[in-house]
Amino acid sequence: MGAAKHVRLLCSYSRSFSGELKYEFETRKMKIILFTHPSFLGHKSMPRFAQMITAGMKQKGHDLTVWSPKAFFFRLSFKKPILEKWFGYMDQYVIFPLQVKLRLLNCSKETLFVFSDNALGPWVPLVKKRYHVVHCHDFLAQKSAFGLLQENKTGVTGKYYQKFIFSGYRTARNFISISKKTQVDLHALLDKNPEVSRVVYNGMNQNFEPAKDYHIVREELSDQYKIDLSEGYILHVGGNAFYKNKLGVLEIYDQLVKDFKVEIPLVLAGESPTKEMIAFKEQSPASQSIFFINNIDDLQLKQLYQGASVMLFPSLYEGFGWPIVEAMASGSLVITTNEDPMKEVAADAGFYIPKKPTDSEKLLDWKMITAKELERVIHFSPKERRDAVCKSILRSKEFSAQGFVDSIEAIYQEILQDK
Incomplete structure (x- = not known):
């Protein structure tokens, strides 16, 4: 089946991923911009999650481009932790937003902007008036900063940073949470109900299996x-x-x-x-x-x-x-x-x-x-x-990568068709 051809897709929110009813949508090739963490931060699980979205959407024939900050100031930190931290912030929250604003001038109004992590919240306001969705993993950092977790205390700068993140993703209208618990935490933090809020459990992005012996x-x-x-x-x-x-x-x-x-x-x-x-x-x-x-x-x-x-x-x-x-x-x-x-x-x-x-x-x-x-x-x-x-x-087996991709594709289509 050609990538650009319109197809009939059964958008199944299976019980194992979102527990919702089944719908059918006439779908077409989507143009997706995926926001991800910068590679210079050295994360492990988040890049795998983003790669699962990237590979899955491309395999289904959708046009996906990754937007992520590059290391400009970060390269000048001479591997000193304190400089890496603050220079990294400059790359993420000063340089990158300016680049995004310029790129948006050439983006179709039908583009869907996908944030691979709620921690990327500071960038959400840049596209809040366009089609968008935020993938939510957990809100432990925000809950700690807001004094909601007894076991963990957050410093002064950490509190400001988490409030900065929160002030960004709270402007979003559409969310996909990786568990019902994460969804409950999300709704407790937001001051109004999202237009779209779904649960899609993670899918395994590596091949884990029992040993023969x-x-x-x-x-x-x-x-x-x-x-x-x-x-x-x-x-x-x-x-x-x-x-x-x-x-x-x-x-x-x-x-x-x-x-x-x-x-x-x-x-x-x-x-x-x-x-x-x-x-x-x-x-x-x-x-x-x-x-x-x-x-x-x-x-x-x-x-x-x-x-x-x-x-x-x-x-x-x-x-x-x-x-x-x-x-x-x-x-x-x-x-x-x-x-x-x-x-x-x-x-x-x-x-x-x-x-x-x-x-x-x-x-x-x-x-x-x-x-x-x-x-x-x-x-x-x-x-x-x-x-x-x-x-x-x-x-x-309830947590397959294919099931994850099928479910988020259905939700992406739902957001784009909500005109």
Whole structure:
């Protein structure tokens, strides 16, 4: 089918992506401008998300162009963090808006402007009177800046920066959220209801699948990292942001070893540990069984998922929770927090623990409860494990890249046809 030909498209908002009814639209080739984060910021997940939109829309025959700030002042920062930060702001919020205004002079009125992240809010007012839509991932930074999250405090400059972002995306009329929880947070922040607000769950943009033989994977990982992982291991994947609750992972494992004498190691994959995490490890009786692995590539991440006995993901907050789906697709069981969006994503394939309390007096009870659940899942019988793994893999298939692309295409068409 030619890219420029009009086609009949069934715009399906499937239950797994937006939970809405099905509509049919007569669709045509769209002209899309996609705003993305600048490459010089070094983000990982956001470029993948933007690439999924780019590849999907182009594959469907739509005309998509990416607009993103280039490093002009940033290149003059001499790799000094403070200069990189402020020179980067100049490239993003002084130079780039001027470029956008010039480019808009040659843009068709039928162009759809797509923002790949709500953090790109400062650019939204540039096209607020044109067709547009903002993809929303999470509002943790804004909620922290507005004093809505007890666990995280924001500095003075951070508060101004987040208000700057918020003042931009609040002018938008159309939004697509990656979870119902993100949509709820969005509506709570806005002072009026959007014209369009949909939920489309993320689709996996990498090929995660179970290993043909996880024993072989464990042997390869043991050789690579010089750690005995042959009997399995508990895996955590995530950065050091407060909401990832990485210290909580250490606390659960420490309690697990104290209460149940479990001997399989804990592997934390992601950013290098903080001083606080290192100190906790050194003081733990399980110190010799705790391993931090950083700077892993995509293949290593896939193998770590495949070989894990269980993936422990006790996040306090998420916009979506990529590791949950990635682990399930890889044949690993997932223990996560009993709150949305973690429950949204894992559904009946996940195993749940309470959210870590802010009250220190309740912390010991939390550690004991979570350690007990972790011990239970680790010691599943072969049949219990097979059944749980099958359920996990089946659930992960609800988050396909194709389903994501089909759903957002339908919403893009809906916005353009709303004249």
